[in-house]
Amino acid sequence: MNSLRKNIIAIAIAALVLLVGAPWLYINVIKDDAPSRLTLDTVVATTPDTVVSPDTTSVVVPDGIIGTWTIGPESLAGYRVKEILVGQSTEGVGRTSSVSGTLEIVxxxxxxxxxxxxxxxxxxxxxxxxxQFSGRIMDTATFPTAIFTLTSPIVLPANATTGEKFSTTATGDLTLHGTTVAVTIPIEAQLTNGKIAVQGTINIVFADYGIPDPSIGPIKTDDHGDLELLLVFGR
Structure with a gap:
């Protein structure tokens, strides 16, 4: 009987080690690290299309920045969600370069x-x-797009044309999973290489957009995640 009890205890301990150890091994050894957050440094910070004014330290853009700018293929958008697998923490990150749009500067x-x-x-x-993302969670067959529309003008700072990075906010309507919510996105922008690069991150509470809890089985997530953007506009 003692031998049977010892065997049962040994099996239970082995199962516990496997339950905890396998996720740890997968997350810390096998699984690749999540991609780094998007930053303006992703865009090459050179400005060959600009010249330096002889009487200032500012960079002058020959054609100016007034007019229509269109999102280019360098742009990225995606999500970042914290995941817990049997006590082990990791991040789920998804991205796409299928982003389109324009902005107008007056x-x-x-x-x-x-x-x-x-x-x-x-x-x-x-x-x-x-x-899971395209089916149960976001139902992309029914809601294939996410759309942001600016509702308040963004006043550009004096250094917007100098090639320096600057911070501001973009206020507008974000439509996600078929639900539209008024949001303000903190953004960082830079005129670089004749293009306007804009990076922004906004935290999304899933319930605000009618998005179901992404958790499934042993994988648990927070009730929120980040929408990450790197938009590169050219013309």
Whole structure:
């Protein structure tokens, strides 16, 4: 009887070690690290299309920045969600370059702007996560796009044309999962290489958009995640 009890205890301990150890091994040894957050440093910070004014230290853009700018193929959008697998923490990150849109600059303000993300093309490092994202969670067959529309002008600072990074906010309507919510996105921007690069991150509470809890089985998530953007506008 003592031998049987010892065997049962040994099996229970082995199962516990396997339950905790396997996720740890997968997350810390096998699984690739989540991609770093998007930053303006992703865009090469050179400005060959600009010249330095002889009487100032400012960079003068020959054609100016007034007019319409269009999102280019360098742009990225995606999500970042914290995941807990049997006590082990990791991040789920999905991204796509299928982003389109424009912005209009009049005088010293961005007067209109809109971008659309093709949600059906978002991919992570896990086919199983992607299947859950496109199906049960975001239902991209029904809601294939996410759209942001600027509702308040963005007044550009004096250094907007100097090639320096500057911070501001973009206030508008974000439509996600078929639900539109008024949001303000903190952004950092820079005129670089004749293009306007804009990076922004906004925390999304899933319930605000009618998005179901992404948790499934042993994988638990927070009730919120980040929408990450790196938009590169050219013309």
């Amino acid at each position: 005088d010293n303000s961005v007067t209109t702007a809109e971008f659309t993300v093709d949600m059906t093309t978002l991919k992570s490092d896990s086919a199983k996560r992607d299947a």
